[in-house]
Structure formats: C-alpha cells, structure tokens
Amino acid sequence: MSDPRAPGGAPPSAAGEAGPLPGAPLLEIADLRVAFASEGGVARAVDGVDLAVHGGETVGLVGESGCGKSVTALAILRLVEHPGLIAHGSRVRFEGRDLLALAERDIRAVRGNHLALIPQEPAAALNPVLTVGSQIAEVIRAHQHVTRAVAAWRAVELLTSVGIPDAEKRAGQYAHQLSGGMRQRVLIAIALACGPHLLIADEPTTALDVTIQAEILELLDGLQRRLGMAVLLITHNLALVAERTRRVYVMYAGQIVEEAPTGALFAAPAHPYTQGLMAAVPRADRPAERLAAIPGQVPPATAWPSGCRFHPRCPFAWEKCREEMPPLLPAGEGRSARCWLLAERQGPDAKTPSPQGASGGR
Numbered sequence: 547m548s549d550p551r552a553p554g555g556a557p558p559s560a561a562g563e564a565g566p567l568p569g570a571p572l573l574e575i576a577d578l579r580v581a582f583a584s585e586g587g588v589a590r591a592v593d594g595v596d597l598a599v600h601g602g603e604t605v606g607l608v609g610e611s612g613c614g615k616s617v618t619a620l621a622i623l624r625l626v627e628h629p630g631l632i633a634h635g636s637r638v639r640f641e642g643r644d645l646l647a648l649a650e651r652d653i654r655a656v657r658g659n660h661l662a663l664i665p666q667e668p669a670a671a672l673n674p675v676l677t678v679g680s681q682i683a684e685v686i687r688a689h690q691h692v693t694r695a696v697a698a699w700r701a702v703e704l705l706t707s708v709g710i711p712d713a714e715k716r717a718g719q720y721a722h723q724l725s726g727g728m729r730q731r732v733l734i735a736i737a738l739a740c741g742p743h744l745l746i747a748d749e750p751t752t753a754l755d756v757t758i759q760a761e762i763l764e765l766l767d768g769l770q771r772r773l774g775m776a777v778l779l780i781t782h783n784l785a786l787v788a789e790r791t792r793r794v795y796v797m798y799a800g801q802i803v804e805e806a807p808t809g810a811l812f813a814a815p816a817h818p819y820t821q822g823l824m825a826a827v828p829r830a831d832r833p834a835e836r837l838a839a840i841p842g843q844v845p846p847a848t849a850w851p852s853g854c855r856f857h858p859r860c861p862f863a864w865e866k867c868r869e870e871m872p873p874l875l876p877a878g879e880g881r882s883a884r885c886w887l888l889a890e891r892q893g894p895d896a897k898t899p900s901p902q903g904a905s906g907g908r
C-alpha cells in the first residue's frame with residue numbers, strides 16, 4: 547500500500563486516530579442533492595451526500611476537481627445560486643436546526659455567525675468597491691448590536707489577529723491593493739468575525755505560494771485551538787488532510803465514496819478511487835515518474851456513468867459495477883466505502899477480483 551504522506555512522509559498527527567465522538571454532531575447532512583439545469587442537461591453536482599462534523603473536530607473533504615465539494619459547501623449555507631436547486635428531501639442540520647427549512651432572514655443570521663465559510667475564490671468573494679475594513683465591520687454589525695465605530699475598531703483587531711501588519715492602514719484599503727495572501731487573511735478575518743462554531747474552509751491555501759500556505763495553516767490552527775471551533779477542510783491536498791484532520795470523506799462524481807478516520811484511511815484506503823488518489827501523491831521516497839495518476843477524468847455532472855460512477859476508471863470493475871450502483875458498505879470500524887468489492891469480500895462466495903490493466907503501486 548502506498549503512503550501518501552508527503553513530502554517526507556511525516557506521520558499523521560494523533561488527531562488522525564479517531565473513534566466516534568459522543569453526542570449529536572454539530573453539522574449533519576443527509577441525502578443532500580443539488581442540481582443545475584444547463585443546456586447540456588441536468589448537472590447532478592451533489593447527489594445524495596451524507597456527512598457529519600462534531601464540535602471541535604477537523605474533518606477533511608477530498609476529491610478531484612468537479613466532484614461536488616464546493617457545491618456541497620455552498621449548499622450547507624444555502625448559497626447555491628440560480629440555476630442551482632437543492633432538492634426536496636435533502637437535510638442539513640446545524641446545532642439541531644434544519645437549515646433548509648429556515649426563513650431567509652434566519653439563515654442569514656446563522657451564516658457568518660455560528661457557521662462560516664472561507665470560499666474557494668478569494669478574489670471573487672471580496673467586494674471591489676468597499677474597503678476590506680468596512681466589509682469586516684459590516685459582518686460584525688449584521689450579527690452584533692454594536693456601533694459603527696466599535697465594529698470598525700474590531701475589524702482592525704481582527705486584521706491584526708490574522709497577521710496583517712499595519713492593520714489600521716490595510717483596513718482602509720481595497721481588495722485590489724492587497725496581495726493574494728493578504729486577501730486570504732481578510733477572508734479568514736471575515737469568516738471569524740463572529741466566532742463561528744464551524745468553519746468551512748474551501749481550498750484555503752491553494753492559490754498561495756508554499757511559505758504563505760504554511761503561515762495561513764498555522765494561523766488557522768492557532769485560531770481553531772483558541773476558539774475551539776470545528777473545521778470542514780475542503781482540499782485536493784492529501785498531505786494537508788493527513789496532517790490536520792481527524793476523519794475524512796472522499797467524494798467522487800457527486801457522491802461520498804469513502805468515509806474513514808484519517809489514520810485508518812491513509813494506512814489502508816478501501817475504495818479503488820481513494821487508492822488511486824493516494825498513488826498519485828508525490829513522496830520523498832518515490833521518484834516522480836513512478837506516480838500512478840488515475841486514468842481518465844471525472845465525467846461531466848450531466849452524464850454520470852451507470853452503476854458505480856467510478857467504473858470507467860476502475861482497474862477492478864466487473865459486470866455488476868457497470869449495472870448496479872453500490873451503496874456505502876461497512877469497511878471496518880467507523881468506516882465505509884461505496885464499492886462492490888466490500889460486499890464480495892464479505893459475502894459467502896467471497897472473490898478477490900484482480901485488476902484489469904491496473905497500474906503499479908497499489
């Protein structure tokens with residue numbers, strides 16, 4: 547089995563050794579479905595997602611581009627824009643409330659208050675005609691009864707707390723006057739303005755260079771420890787997930803295909819897709835040319851394949867995979883995977899299908 551902990555193969559933190567947490571989850575999503583009507587047909591971007599985050603824990607959501615991670619995040623906050631629709635029957639419970647049933651006014655009170663999002667596109671998320679200080683102050687005033695002057699002062703404090711030097715001057719500037727790293731810090735400041743209980747961080751460091759990435763992650767770690775908030779970390783970066791999360795959800799083609807405690811997932815991924823993702827991660831002890839990328843691409847959301855959606859790319863696929871969609875099946879303690887191999891291994895006529903043209907390294 548390959549070890550994706552890269553670079554240098556650092557072991558996952560103790561946070562990776564995760565049993566189930568007691569008590570009700572802070573966030574609980576059940577059968578979440580989001581579709582977009584487009585010229586090419588209906589794009590079922592998120593198609594029956596179940597996911598939970600407990601208070602204080604960091605949970606990873608990973609998968610290739612186009613698998614539905616950001617749409618899931620937006621749907622949790624009910625920020626999916628036209629022509630996207632969240633299907634009836636989808637459930638998003640946060641702190642015991644059904645967010646999909648709330649009036650617009652009530653969901654606005656939840657957003658940015660107890661539940662905050664660092665969106666994937668920092669440039670698009672900031673208003674170009676308002677100073678960054680006034681944007682932070684606006685969020686504070688939307689949720690707290692404070693004067694303009696107090697909100698402005700808190701905005702400067704927040705900019706300082708996210709490591710922006712000369713925060714008073716920066717508060718009076720516009721997004722285009724700041725570097726990418728500073729814009730990301732401003733978004734973190736906006737997300738943290740009201741002390742959220744859950745922060746959804748959608749690729750919080752992807753657009754940044756390595757040094758700034760490390761600084762931002764350190765900043766988030768410190769804030770999380772200080773505020774005790776839970777984090778749903780959405781990323782392509784498996785090394786980040788190995789280091790920082792307690793549990794992981796792997797998403798493919800609009801569905802969760804594997805869920806596991808982080809340590810267990812990295813020790814032995816159960817789903818062939820997760821195995822493929824891990825085999826494609828560079829490692830210090832493996833030459834780059836031996837990386838095994840998953841063949842093919844994520845199909846468009848308007849045309850998910852029949853049966854198991856991963857079957858056209860899966861080296862283990864057989865007839866049943868093309869015809870029947872596997873449910874999430876138990877894959878060990880606290881874990882599950884959407885793969886017929888698990889049923890085959892557990893069944894009376896257990897068989898171990900061999901890879902058809904599988905690449906090495908698995």
Ligand SMILES: Nc1ncnc2c1ncn2[C@@H]1O[C@H](COP(=O)(O)OP(=O)(O)OP(=O)(O)O)[C@@H](O)[C@H]1O
Binds near residue numbers: 610616628629666
């Ligand atoms: N406004 C939209 N209209 C039509 N389809 C959309 C829209 N937004 C998202 N989609 C579709 O939903 C699917 C999932 O998109 P999403 O942005 O959630 O992917 P992602 O997993 O976050 O990818 P990335 O890793 O690149 O951020 C994609 O196939 C995309 O084409």
Ligand code: SF4
Binds near residue numbers: 857
């Ligand atoms: S169900 Fe079949 S095609 Fe899908 S991941 Fe498992 S073996 Fe591969």
Ligand SMILES: [Mg+2]
Binds near residue numbers: 616
């Ligand atoms: Mg995304």
